[in-house]
Amino acid sequence: MSRIRVGVIGAGMISQVEHIPNLLRLGDLFELVGVADPSRISRQFVTDTHGVPGFETPEQLFDQRLDAVVIGSPDPLHYEQVLTGLARGLHVFCEKPLCYSPAEISDIIAARDKAGKVMQVGTMKRFDPSYRLALASLPGMAKTLRSVSVEVNDPDAWPFIAHHPYRRGSDIPKELIASAIAKQKDQVEHAIGQPLTDLAFRGFTGAYSSALIHDVNAVHGLLDALEVPDGEIVGAQIFANGDGGQGAVKLLGGQALWTMTHLTVPKLADYKERITLFFDDASLELEFPSPWLNHHPTRLTVKTSDGHTLSTRDLRAGYGEAFVEELRGFWGAMVNGDPVVNRPEHAARDQALLVGLTRRHLAASPAE
Numbered sequence: 001m002s003r004i005r006v007g008v009i010g011a012g013m014i015s016q017v018e019h020i021p022n023l024l025r026l027g028d029l030f031e032l033v034g035v036a037d038p039s040r041i042s043r044q045f046v047t048d049t050h051g052v053p054g055f056e057t058p059e060q061l062f063d064q065r066l067d068a069v070v071i072g073s074p075d076p077l078h079y080e081q082v083l084t085g086l087a088r089g090l091h092v093f094c095e096k097p098l099c100y101s102p103a104e105i106s107d108i109i110a111a112r113d114k115a116g117k118v119m120q121v122g123t124m125k126r127f128d129p130s131y132r133l134a135l136a137s138l139p140g141m142a143k144t145l146r147s148v149s150v151e152v153n154d155p156d157a158w159p160f161i162a163h164h165p166y167r168r169g170s171d172i173p174k175e176l177i178a179s180a181i182a183k184q185k186d187q188v189e190h191a192i193g194q195p196l197t198d199l200a201f202r203g204f205t206g207a208y209s210s211a212l213i214h215d216v217n218a219v220h221g222l223l224d225a226l227e228v229p230d231g232e233i234v235g236a237q238i239f240a241n242g243d244g245g246q247g248a249v250k251l252l253g254g255q256a257l258w259t260m261t262h263l264t265v266p267k268l269a270d271y272k273e274r275i276t277l278f279f280d281d282a283s284l285e286l287e288f289p290s291p292w293l294n295h296h297p298t299r300l301t302v303k304t305s306d307g308h309t310l311s312t313r314d315l316r317a318g319y320g321e322a323f324v325e326e327l328r329g330f331w332g333a334m335v336n337g338d339p340v341v342n343r344p345e346h347a348a349r350d351q352a353l354l355v356g357l358t359r360r361h362l363a364a365s366p367a368e
């Protein structure tokens, strides 16, 4: 077995709560060489808590002997950091959204192919054991599909990570923050290809690209298993000051409709995330817990009906954790050449839909 020498870029919430402890837990597969973060507070906390060396810049980390890098930095930095990692001959795992535009993701695909390395995206739901079981348990087929519904109400992480050791750095140099903001503005304008309202900007970067992206990625996998091709966007609204994002996609020429809504409910310490597929005579529902509640199983329910006889099955797939399984998958792809489950090609397709929803919102509500 090969032990992969890995570095982590960005030692913020996702890295402190998930990637760093999970890489250490998978110590037979990974050797965590160090973390890079401009915040001295964050990297010192990681060093004190886990004994992992900290570096101020990604370049200092890249100068260590590495096989791979895990990127958990702010969204607008992903593009250049992924390209640098691949150019340095490293395998790269990067958090979602990989980039804001399919065009940037095309650059990454070309760089990956040139480097001949693994490039995996952190849309971890595809590694959820219940999601995998759902793919194998679909109770219908394309010709009986009627609707797909996605409903997410999310207070964000705070109620679910209070018990974890985590420290937020408040000492990031102002010029780095300003530079990331400028990059984000530029990347988003490029992605959407037209001027954005403040509301559309917040909705595209927040509700759509940061949150609903997980469900878009998961539904795309389910539609692939049913051999349902990409549909046509027929509605989209960004609402609640950009904390809410909704969309509707006509599938199979109108035989089925996919509706999706994400809303951040910042002060409600409750979480709901549900994906339901309705067929003529059956349904499949996945109800996800907050992703931060590790090893808490996703509920998978399949209902089938024969006249008035309704049969309901709760399917159990074990207690595996998607955030851990995606790292195992990354390792398997690097060491054994296993297929990469979350490829940049998938991210490009997800992002194309989210860009399309934002344009649709702007077309319907140009002043908002």
Ligand SMILES: NC(=O)c1ccc[n+]([C@@H]2O[C@H](COP(=O)([O-])OP(=O)(O)OC[C@H]3O[C@@H](n4cnc5c(N)ncnc54)[C@H](O)[C@@H]3O)[C@@H](O)[C@H]2O)c1
Pocket (backbone or CB within 6 Å): 009, 010, 011, 012, 013, 014, 015, 036, 037, 038, 039, 042, 058, 072, 073, 074, 075, 077, 095, 096, 097, 122, 123, 124, 169, 172, 176, 180, 210, 291
């Ligand atoms: N898969 C998931 O469910 C999930 C959940 C949360 C966040 N994320 C993603 O993870 C990424 C990080 O999110 P977060 O919530 O941890 O944010 P965060 O703000 O807590 O962490 C980002 C870290 O990056 C550091 N940073 C800033 N500029 C940097 C630079 N130039 N180089 C290196 N590091 C830099 C910051 O100091 C901070 O520690 C985002 O892309 C986010 O979308 C994914």
